Amino acid sequence: MEYDFLVNTYETERIKTLSVWSMFKDEDLSLRPRPHDKRGRNAREQMIHQCMSENIWFCNMLGIDVGAPPLPKQEARLEFMKRYAEDSGKRLAALRKKDKVWWEEETSFFDVKRPRTWIMTRRIAHTAHHRGQQTIMLRMLGREIYSTYGPSADTGGLMQYRAPTIYPYPTIEALIEGETIGRPKASLPGPGDKPCTERPDPE
Known part of the structure; x- marks a missing residue:
């Protein structure tokens, strides 16, 4: 299928995101890039944003609802990883079933219409953008x-x-x-x- 590359890219983005989360220590989650500047998300807020924003994009823009709360009951590092691994795995399985017509169909992207191929590309870029922010935080914290x-x-x-x-x-x-x-x-x-x-x- 013409758009398998998008599905395969999403598959690899899942493990890249989870790998970055695994590089943090539990005690890192509340630390900000600048300690008293709330404009910079801490690692916990980054994990929350990833889980919630991906759920919103998939539900509202791609029509894929995994039927689960986007956040874990306990907002701890391991629980975020388990929640995201499970939910993104279900999204991946749903994407594998979509055909060319579905991918090229236009749907709502906030206040404009875009094909799902375009939306998925933006979703992948969105995730990579925030993952880059987190790797900078890891270096600032002295993590490998x-x-x-x-x-x-x-x-x-x-x-x-x-x-x-x-x-x-x-x-x-x-x-x-x-x-x-x-x-x-x-x-x-x-x-x-x-x-x-x-x-x-x-x-």
């Missing part, structure tokens, strides 16, 4: 950062130095199980002796 789309400083640095792509867990199922029982994530080599950026600070 695994790959999302390629190498990170903690997986070995820049791609041109053949740094590997390393995810914390190979699958969503392994992620939920690992975070539940406290299994260690994949080991990270660190940046090594090469620069982590194309413009390193002068020595």
Whole structure:
């Protein structure tokens, strides 16, 4: 089907989002980028926004309702991951059943009409945008950062130095199980002796 790439991209975005959430520690959730500036969401608010906004977009714009509350009863890191993993898995299953006509049909996107292909592309970009904000927070907190789309400083640095792509867990199922029982994530080599950026600070 012409739009399998959108479904496949959403599938990979699920594990990328959950992987970033797994990099936070429980005590990180209430911390803001600037401690007394409420304009910057903390990690808990980011998780709430992801769960609620994705539910609204899928229900109201894509017509896919998984029939579950978007938020967990207990707003803890592991519970957010379990809730989002379950609900996004159901959304993925529903998307796999949609045909070309459904994808190209126009529907409401706030106050305008757009095809569902366009809306899904914007949804994926929306998720990636907020995930980027969260990885910045992780670095500010001094946490290790695994790959999302390629190498990170903690997986070995820049791609041109053949740094590997390393995810914390190979699958969503392994992620939920690992975070539940406290299994260690994949080991990270660190940046090594090469620069982590194309413009390193002068020595």
